[in-house]
Every structure is written in structure tokens, then in C-alpha cells.
Amino acid sequence: MICEVIWHGRGGQGVVLAAQMLAEAAYRHGFRGVTATPTFGPERRGAPVIASNRISPEPIRTFAQIRKADLVVVLDESLFHAVDILGRLKDTGVLIINTNDAARYVLPESIHLFTVDAVGIAQRHHLMREGAPLVNVPMLGAVARASELVTIEDLAQVVKRKIGDDHLSQNLAALEEAYSGTTMRKHG
Amino acid sequence: MSRVEIMTGNQAAALGARLARVQVVAAYPITPQTSLTETLAQLIESGEMQAEYIRVDGEHSALTVCIAASTIGARAFTATSANGLLYMHEQIHWAAGSRLPIVMCCVNRGVGAPWTIFNDQQDSISQRDTGWIQLYCRDNQEIIDTVIQAFRIAETIYCPVMVCYDGFVLSHTLMPVEIPEEEKVDAFLPPYRPHTILDDTNPRTINPVMFADLRANAEGILCDGYMEIRYKLEYALKGALKTIQDVSDEYALVFGRDHGGLIWEYKTSDAEVILTGMGSIATEATIAADILREKGIPAGVVGIRAYRPFPTEALIRALKRARSIHCLEKAVSYGFAGPVYTDLRAALYGSECDAQMQDYITSLGGRDIQPSTIAEVVLNRIKSDAFDGRFREPIWINCRTE
Numbered sequence: 001m002i003c004e005v006i007w008h009g010r011g012g013q014g015v016v017l018a019a020q021m022l023a024e025a026a027y028r029h030g031f032r033g034v035t036a037t038p039t040f041g042p043e044r045r046g047a048p049v050i051a052s053n054r055i056s057p058e059p060i061r062t063f064a065q066i067r068k069a070d071l072v073v074v075l076d077e078s079l080f081h082a083v084d085i086l087g088r089l090k091d092t093g094v095l096i097i098n099t100n101d102a103a104r105y106v107l108p109e110s111i112h113l114f115t116v117d118a119v120g121i122a123q124r125h126h127l128m129r130e131g132a133p134l135v136n137v138p139m140l141g142a143v144a145r146a147s148e149l150v151t152i153e154d155l156a157q158v159v160k161r162k163i164g165d166d167h168l169s170q171n172l173a174a175l176e177e178a179y180s181g182t183t184m185r186k187h188g
Numbered sequence: 189m190s191r192v193e194i195m196t197g198n199q200a201a202a203l204g205a206r207l208a209r210v211q212v213v214a215a216y217p218i219t220p221q222t223s224l225t226e227t228l229a230q231l232i233e234s235g236e237m238q239a240e241y242i243r244v245d246g247e248h249s250a251l252t253v254c255i256a257a258s259t260i261g262a263r264a265f266t267a268t269s270a271n272g273l274l275y276m277h278e279q280i281h282w283a284a285g286s287r288l289p290i291v292m293c294c295v296n297r298g299v300g301a302p303w304t305i306f307n308d309q310q311d312s313i314s315q316r317d318t319g320w321i322q323l324y325c326r327d328n329q330e331i332i333d334t335v336i337q338a339f340r341i342a343e344t345i346y347c348p349v350m351v352c353y354d355g356f357v358l359s360h361t362l363m364p365v366e367i368p369e370e371e372k373v374d375a376f377l378p379p380y381r382p383h384t385i386l387d388d389t390n391p392r393t394i395n396p397v398m399f400a401d402l403r404a405n406a407e408g409i410l411c412d413g414y415m416e417i418r419y420k421l422e423y424a425l426k427g428a429l430k431t432i433q434d435v436s437d438e439y440a441l442v443f444g445r446d447h448g449g450l451i452w453e454y455k456t457s458d459a460e461v462i463l464t465g466m467g468s469i470a471t472e473a474t475i476a477a478d479i480l481r482e483k484g485i486p487a488g489v490v491g492i493r494a495y496r497p498f499p500t501e502a503l504i505r506a507l508k509r510a511r512s513i514h515c516l517e518k519a520v521s522y523g524f525a526g527p528v529y530t531d532l533r534a535a536l537y538g539s540e541c542d543a544q545m546q547d548y549i550t551s552l553g554g555r556d557i558q559p560s561t562i563a564e565v566v567l568n569r570i571k572s573d574a575f576d577g578r579f580r581e582p583i584w585i586n587c588r589t590e
Contacts, residue, residue: 023362024194034194036362059327059364061471063357065556 002033003149004066005053006088009075012045012129014136018073019051021140021162025154026055033060048083055149071147074098075118075135086111096142098135102185113185114146121177125170137163137171141178152179190443192366197358200328200365201267201293201351202227204335206237207373208291210265214242214253218272219305220355221295225267247272251279251292258288259394261382263339266290269355270297270311277315280348284319284421286395287383289342289349291335292320296467296518297355298553306554307355309467313519313527315350319421321428322496324466325353328365330447333439336373340435343380345424352495354468354518356554368443376442425497432494433502450499452491453506455481459488461570462507462543463562465516466492466528469551473516475559480566487566492528500535507536510543512575514566517582518551525582533579544575547582555586 005022009015016038023036033056039049052069054060072089074097079085086107089095094112097105102115122133137159144152156172163171195203201224205213213232215225231237242257244250247268254264268276273294283290294312298304312322321341325331331353338349353359384394398414405411412420429450436449454474456462461480463473470491480487490506492499507513513536517526524530529547536543546569551557565585569575 020194020362027192027194027364032364034362034364036194038360061474062559063354063361063468064472064558067558 002054002056002060003071003147004069005055005071005073005149006066006069007051007053007073007075008079008083008085009049009051009136010045010079011047011049012132013049013075014134015049015051015075017162018075018136018140019053021155021158022053022143022150023055024158024161025140025150026053028154028157029150031055031057031149033058035060035063037063048079069093071143071149072096073139073143075139094146096139096146096182098139102183112146114142114182115185116142116178116182118142118178121174121181125174125177127167127170127174138174138178141175142182145179145182146184152176190366190369192364194362195328195365196223196360196362197325197328197331197353198224198295198360199227200332201335201353202231203367204332205265205291206231207332207368207370208265208336208339208377209238209263209374211239211262212242212254212257212264213239213266214244214250214257214264215266215268216244216247216250216272218247218269220297220307220359221267221269221272221293224293224295224359247275248279251276251283251290254290254292255279255283255286255288258283258290259286259382259384260386261380263380264290265292267293267295269295270299273311273315274299277318280315280318280320283348285417287346287421287424289339289346289380291338291342291349291351293335294350294352295355295359296352304553305355307357308518308552308554309352309354310519310552312350312352316496316527319347319425320496321347321349321425321432321494323349323351323432323494324492325351325358326452326468326471326491328358328361328363329445331358332365332367333443333445333447336368336377337435337439339380340377341428341431344431344435345428346383347421347424347428352467357468366445372442376439429494429497429499429501432497448491448493450494450502451506452493454489454491456488456490456506459486460509460511461485461487461514461566462490462510462512463487463514463516463566464490464492464528464532466495467518469516469518469557472557472559473562476562476566479560479563483563483567485567485570495528498531498535503532503535504539504541507541507543508539510541512544512546512570514569515545515547516550516562517547520549520552520582529582542577544577546575546580548585549582549587550585557586561585
């Protein structure tokens with residue numbers, strides 16, 4: 001079985017790096033088939049950007065576009081006004097949204113909705129770039145909570161490899177806080 | 189110990205060039221090749237790679253620098269895409285005619301006009317008749333391994349090698365790649381020995397204007413004319429079929445990874461329906477074959493790794509049991525058909541393989557193709573009662589044609 005993941009963010013938010021780190025962590029976790037793909041083509045700061053992953057016990061043999069993903073991660077909730085996010089999520093897929101207002105999302109019950117206040121977490125740990133909170137590492141923590149693709153330990157190892165010493169401890173703390181701070185929607 | 193890292197195709201190519209101990213790099217950035225040359229520039233600047241990076245004003249100069257470097261005995265590498273490759277065209281001929289073992293990565297991209305930065309294979313296909321060996325890679329592991337193999341092939345027979353891989357699809361997609369061990373690569377790829385030693389105490393002209401006929405030298409020995417030299421290039425390219433296979437086999441023994449040499453096969457032992465193609469589309473076709481098998485169609489894939497020289501005998505062997513052959517192509521010879529179909533049909537004509545053949549043009553300028561779509565068009569084609577041995581127009585997949 002291949003798990004297909006789509007990341008939605010805006011240019012500059014580190015979406016591509018997040019997908020890359022998820023691929024590495026999933027490989028550490030034991031998946032032999034992992035790919036991470038940026039949106040092909042030129043990227044612009046602030047514009048909607050997509051990255052994606054395929055994760056499988058077997059090597060990946062397709063590079064085609066993912067039509068409907070098993071897992072969708074939304075780094076910037078304003079993208080719901082710009083991109084057809086639900087259109088590329090399977091009916092029974094997992095959706096992770098960076099929001100501080102989970103109640104805002106009225107979605108079909110078949111979708112497994114997880115939310116995390118990644119902006120608040122990034123701000124608390126001073127993960128900022130050019131005045132904007134860096135939410136990609138916290139969102140990886142949420143992926144560990146919402147899926148069985150990676151553990152928080154796999155991710156911590158990859159973050160240590162990828163992120164310079166200057167911001168390492170903040171990133172690791174944010175990863176941990178996002179993992180424990182991710183909540184799943186309860187059905188009434 | 190070798191180690192696995194998750195990397196892009198461009199990083200894999202750059203690491204392959206570093207492991208091959210390339211001594212001169214001259215390249216001009218172009219999407220989607222850019223991150224390959226950036227990686228090499230970083231490796232050279234940081235001292236991790238002992239090579240000279242020569243900055244140039246364009247691709248024509250990039251290959252000219254490689255020609256000069258290779259002539260004086262340096263292992264030279266360059267890389268480009270699409271219109272950059274076309275801008276090199278004169279020197280691409282020159283490198284092959286001079287029998288210089290330069291290795292170039294062509295990060296395949298569609299050719300303008302109109303502009304596209306996305307993937308197809310029209311660029312390298314348009315350089316088919318220059319005398320370069322062309323190898324097509326199906327994933328990033330094959331890229332790093334093929335760059336290393338390419339130098340060994342090139343320096344064995346003194347012909348340049350183009351290592352082709354799909355832009356963005358592979359160049360920018362990260363996947364696990366096992367990095368070969370340095371000492372093993374050093375043993376596999378001995379230092380380059382040029383065919384001509386330049387010596388200022390014994391000066392000579394290289395590549396003078398040739399006369400049409402053979403000509404006696406000062407000792408009265410008849411020397412090659414232009415046509416003999418060109419015949420030797422053709423003879424070398426044909427001989428490269430064995431060299432490519434031998435190098436691939438030895439590589440498999442040393443490094444434990446076998447990319448097949450000239451061609452590779454997937455589920456062909458009982459296959460009647462064969463899908464074929466070059467590069468990542470052939471990888472994609474393996475899933476299409478699985479889908480067809482689920483529907484009861486005995487399908488398999490024959491991937492073409494060496495396009496020039498064209499592996500006629502290997503393909504006849506692999507295809508002799510096939511009842512239908514389906515060529516998936518990312519290039520067109522405008523006014524006829526796809527290049528693989530054209531060559532394969534000619535190669536199989538009169539052989540023991542009498543399979544029906546259909547050509548499909550797909551994914552030009554990066555148009556997405558799903559394995560399920562490949563399976564669907566092949567299924568529709570084999571169910572069609574109009575399938576006979578005659579030439580038929582290519583089917584353009586996922587394209588509005590009316």
C-alpha cells in the first residue's frame with residue numbers, strides 16, 4: 001500500500017523542506033519506498049505551493065501527480081479560499097490543519113480531521129522568519145500524531161540532521177509540543 | 189560502507205560526478221539542470237571535490253571547454269537541458285568526431301517554442317545522430333550509478349556519453365539513493381588516459397581539414413580520410429553495445445546493483461503484451477503492466493536504457509514472444525512517428541519477432557500521465573479489431589486532438 005501525502009502551504013513556508021523531512025523520517029522508520037516532490041516549476045513567495053510524498057514498504061514506481069491523497073497537511077488555512085484542498089483528499093482521508101479554531105471546520109464525518117495551533121507553537125518557540133511564524137516543523141509533529149508513517153523520534157533525528165545548531169533546540173521543542181498539542185475531531 | 193541518502197536526481201548526478209573524480213566542470217545553468225551544477229559548484233568550492241569549475245558564457249562554450257579539457261587529458265563533465273543542449277549542437281558533433289570521452293547529463297526538458305520548462309525527451313532525441321552514446325535512467329539510483337558507468341564506457345572506447353534523465357520527474361524528486369563507496373569507484377574507474385598526448389616538443393594539428401580520399405603521409409603510409417574516420421566512429425558506437433553491457437555487468441558484481449546494461453525487463457517471461465519506453469515513463473509502465481495483469485492480460489515491460497547505440501539484438505531476444513508492443517514516447521520525429529517506435533520497427537522488421545506495434549506520444553511538456561491511463565489506452569488498443577501489421581499513426585495520450 002502506498003500512502004500519498006499532499007502538503008499545502010505558501011511559498012517561503014518551507015513546504016518542500018517539510019516533505020523532504022517526512023520522506024527521510026519515513027525511510028528511517030523502515031519504509032523502503034519514499035519520494036518527496038515539490039510543485040514542479042517556478043515558485044513564488046506567498047503564492048500557494050504544493051509538495052507531496054509517496055510512502056510505501058516497497059520502492060515507488062510512479063511519479064505521476066497525486067490525484068486524491070490519503071493525508072493532506074495544510075500549513076496556512078487561508079489557502080481554503082484559494083485552493084480546492086478537499087478536492088484532492090480521499091473521502092476517508094486524514095486532514096491536518098494549522099488553526100487555532102477547529103470549530104470553524106464543518107467537514108464530512110468520514111474525514112479524519114486533526115488540528116494544531118502551529119502558529120502559536122512557532123511563536124512561543126521563536127521560530128520566525130521575516131516576521132512570519134515557521135510552521136513546517138510543528139506540522140511534522142502533527143503528522144506523527146495523526147499517522148503511522150513516522151514517530152516523533154524519527155522526526156527528531158531528521159530535524160537534528162537538517163537544522164543548524166542555532167535553532168535546533170527551539171525546533172525540537174516545537175516538534176514535541178505540536179505532537180502533544182494535535183487534537184482529533186470528536187464526533188458528537 | 190555505502191550509505192543511503194534521500195536525494196534528488198540532480199544531487200545523485202552531482203555525487204556521481206564527484207565519485208568519478210571529474211577534473212573539469214564547465215556548465216551553464218538552465219532549468220531543470222540548475223541544481224546539479226549548483227551542487228557541483230558547492231562541492232568544488234568547499235574542497236570536497238578536486239576539480240576546476242570553469243564559468244562560461246553559454247552552453248556552446250561549456251562544451252567547448254570540456255572538449256579542450258578532455259583533449260589535454262582531463263576528465264570533463266557538463267550538464268544541460270532543452271534549448272541549452274541545442275545551443276551546444278555544433279560542439280556535440282565535435283566532441284564525438286574528436287572521440288573525446290566527455291560525459292554530459294541531459295536533464296530532459298521539452299524544447300521551445302513555445303517555451304516549456306517541463307519534461308519530455310525531445311531535447312536529447314534531437315541530438316540522436318551526433319555520435320554520442322545515449323543512456324536513459326529510470327530512477328535516481330540509476331542516475332548516480334550511470335554517471336560512474338558512463339565515464340568507464342566513454343574512456344574504454346573513446347566516445348562521449350549522454351546520461352539522460354527526466355527533468356523535474358527525477359531531477360527534483362527525492363528518493364532513496366545508495367551512494368557507492370569511494371574506494372570501490374576508484375578501483376572500478378581508473379584514471380583517464382587520453383588517446384592523443386599533446387606535447388609542445390612534438391606539436392601537431394588536431395582535426396585538420398580532411399580531403400575526400402585516403403592520403404599518404406611522409407612515410408608513404410595511406411592514412412584515413414574523412415570517411416574512414418567517420419566509419420570508425422560508427423564501428424565504435426556499435427562496439428559500445430558490448431562495452432555498455434560489460435560495464436553494467438561488472439558494476440553489478442562490484443556494487444550489487446544491476447540496471448540491465450542495454451535494456452531491462454519487468455515480468456516478461458510469460459508476457460504477450462509488452463510496453464516499452466525510456467526513462468521514468470518505463471518505470472511508470474511497470475505499474476500499468478501490473479494493472480493489466482489484474483485484468484488478465486499477460487503484460488510486461490522492456491525498458492530501453494541504451495538508445496544509441498540501439499540494442500537491436502537484445503530487443504529481438506526480449507521481444508520475440510511478444511504479440512503486441514506498445515511504445516510510450518516523450519518525443520516525436522515530426523512528420524513520422526516517435527523515435528523509439530521508428531527504430532524498433534526497423535530493428536524488428538524481418539526478425540523472429542512479428543508482434544503488432546503501436547506508438548503512443550505522451551507527456552510532452554510535462555503533461556501528467558497516470559499508470560492507470562497507460563493501462564487503459566493499451567487495453568483499448570489491444571481490443572481494437574483494427575490491429576494489424578501496417579503502420580498506424582501514433583496515439584497522442586491525454587491530448588485534445590480534434
